[in-house]
Amino acid sequence: MSGDGECPRGDLLTQALAGERAAFAALVRRHQRVVYSLALRMLADRHAAEDLAQEVFLQLYRHLSAVSSEAHLAFWLRKVTMHRAIDRLRRTPRYESATLEEAAEAASETAQADPLLERRLRGLVAELPPAARAVVLLRYQEDLDPVEIARTLKMPLNTVKSHLKRSLAQLRERLPKTADALT
Amino acid sequence: MSEDLEPQEDLERRLRSALGAVDPGEGFAPRVMARIAAEPVPPPRAARAGAVVSWLAFGLAASGVLAVLLAHEWQVRRLEQGREARRQLIEALKVTDEKLNLAYRVVNTREGAAPPEHSGA
Amino acid sequence: MKVSSSRWRWLLAPLAALAASVALARPPAMLNLPDFDALAAKATESVNISLDPALLGLAAGFLDSSNPEDAAAKELIGGLKGIYVRSYTFGEDFAYPSAQVDLVRKQLTAPGWQRLVEVNSTRDHTHVDIYVSVDRGVANGLAIIASEPREFTIVNIVGSIDLAKLHRLEGKFGIPKLDLPDGKDGKPDK
Numbered sequence: 001m002s003g004d005g006e007c008p009r010g011d012l013l014t015q016a017l018a019g020e021r022a023a024f025a026a027l028v029r030r031h032q033r034v035v036y037s038l039a040l041r042m043l044a045d046r047h048a049a050e051d052l053a054q055e056v057f058l059q060l061y062r063h064l065s066a067v068s069s070e071a072h073l074a075f076w077l078r079k080v081t082m083h084r085a086i087d088r089l090r091r092t093p094r095y096e097s098a099t100l101e102e103a104a105e106a107a108s109e110t111a112q113a114d115p116l117l118e119r120r121l122r123g124l125v126a127e128l129p130p131a132a133r134a135v136v137l138l139r140y141q142e143d144l145d146p147v148e149i150a151r152t153l154k155m156p157l158n159t160v161k162s163h164l165k166r167s168l169a170q171l172r173e174r175l176p177k178t179a180d181a182l183t
Numbered sequence: 184m185s186e187d188l189e190p191q192e193d194l195e196r197r198l199r200s201a202l203g204a205v206d207p208g209e210g211f212a213p214r215v216m217a218r219i220a221a222e223p224v225p226p227p228r229a230a231r232a233g234a235v236v237s238w239l240a241f242g243l244a245a246s247g248v249l250a251v252l253l254a255h256e257w258q259v260r261r262l263e264q265g266r267e268a269r270r271q272l273i274e275a276l277k278v279t280d281e282k283l284n285l286a287y288r289v290v291n292t293r294e295g296a297a298p299p300e301h302s303g304a
Numbered sequence: 305m306k307v308s309s310s311r312w313r314w315l316l317a318p319l320a321a322l323a324a325s326v327a328l329a330r331p332p333a334m335l336n337l338p339d340f341d342a343l344a345a346k347a348t349e350s351v352n353i354s355l356d357p358a359l360l361g362l363a364a365g366f367l368d369s370s371n372p373e374d375a376a377a378k379e380l381i382g383g384l385k386g387i388y389v390r391s392y393t394f395g396e397d398f399a400y401p402s403a404q405v406d407l408v409r410k411q412l413t414a415p416g417w418q419r420l421v422e423v424n425s426t427r428d429h430t431h432v433d434i435y436v437s438v439d440r441g442v443a444n445g446l447a448i449i450a451s452e453p454r455e456f457t458i459v460n461i462v463g464s465i466d467l468a469k470l471h472r473l474e475g476k477f478g479i480p481k482l483d484l485p486d487g488k489d490g491k492p493d494k
Contacts, residue, residue, distance in 0.1 A: 021216060028212040036207040050207060050214075057215045058222070090368055118201035125202065129273075129373050140198040159270070161349060166277055172194055173284070268355065268363035269374075275353045275387045276377055279459050282450040286432040289423040 028057050035081050041137050042085035044126040056081050079152045082134045089130040135163040333437035333445020335411050335460045338404050347392040355387045384463035391457040429453045
């Protein structure tokens, strides 16, 4: 296979399991956006996010035999990323405005209809408590439904729904009604 | 509450747009692989040498492990209970906050608040 | 018969006292919340939290002081003896009978309870009552009853509440500034 991960999905995992580092590198490239984005939105710090994302893949390398399929891999990566991020936040919470600015600045690659408002929204998400933030990210970045979020975070379904409801209410409360209010 | 549907959908749409994925860049995968190469990480499927197991030692170890597991089980249960209690506490305070906020919002939209009343005491 | 009734009359006073003492085993600021199981079955979401002193103590042990949210919670629950929340959300307007909510409101007309705020929005069909239980000038309980078209919530906090600390939570949980009664613990500090 070529070193840039052009092999079919199932084969990449099989080859990585067989010890082929090039295949593992291709898996990293395939999944790095999701892992890094979740880490960045959770930790609101690029360096910490890079560090955490690297650790997640390192852990994956050590425990690759526990992964049974590509779908399971995606679930595993989200789960480990979120749990590590929440643990890290609990040890060293990041509520300083400087790091919130970083989170606000990390624009997504999708077109921004209202860049100022979306920047503010990212900042507000970064201010949510860790568990609520995790739920919001999995819902609106990863498009998971509440049942999948509950599985990923090992959280009761009602708790997930509660976090979503309250977080949206808080965000709506704190978001300016118009972009003018941001200037 | 139906009047909130549109703002809700609008907020969710904005969230999806604002929280789109961010790529860490071209150098990320090489940095991960460099870290894997640098650390003494065992390969994904470590070979198992043909270990010789003493059944007596295994039995002793198993009973010791059982005792440790039971103690661990109790501790894990206690941890779960504590975390659940903490979660419920935070949830209760959030609900309290939400309803106080609700009162505040209604007061500030000039719908009017009845003055404080003193009963009993 | 007259003799019989007068014979047993001497028991009436101690029985009444006994009944009163049993009733008083419940802290004065603790409401007797009805059984809402039937409502919970109809609700799309329900929150049912009962944290007595033991559970509050357990929860406090798991609060992380380095986390601002946890630190704020720890500061607030120091003097508390219980937090009870019943909150139900429904799929359609006014699916909950007001009779059950009124049962709780009735308890708040008892001596000791003072209504702090009553707000009513006819536009949103929302009604919120906030009560404080005061004993010798010290607040020892808080009750909030919020009725919205698709949700009703009862919060009962038991114990000595530092209203100044509640005020200081503004920003942490978004608690607004309340017009608090003057009192030993009632003045919000700046």
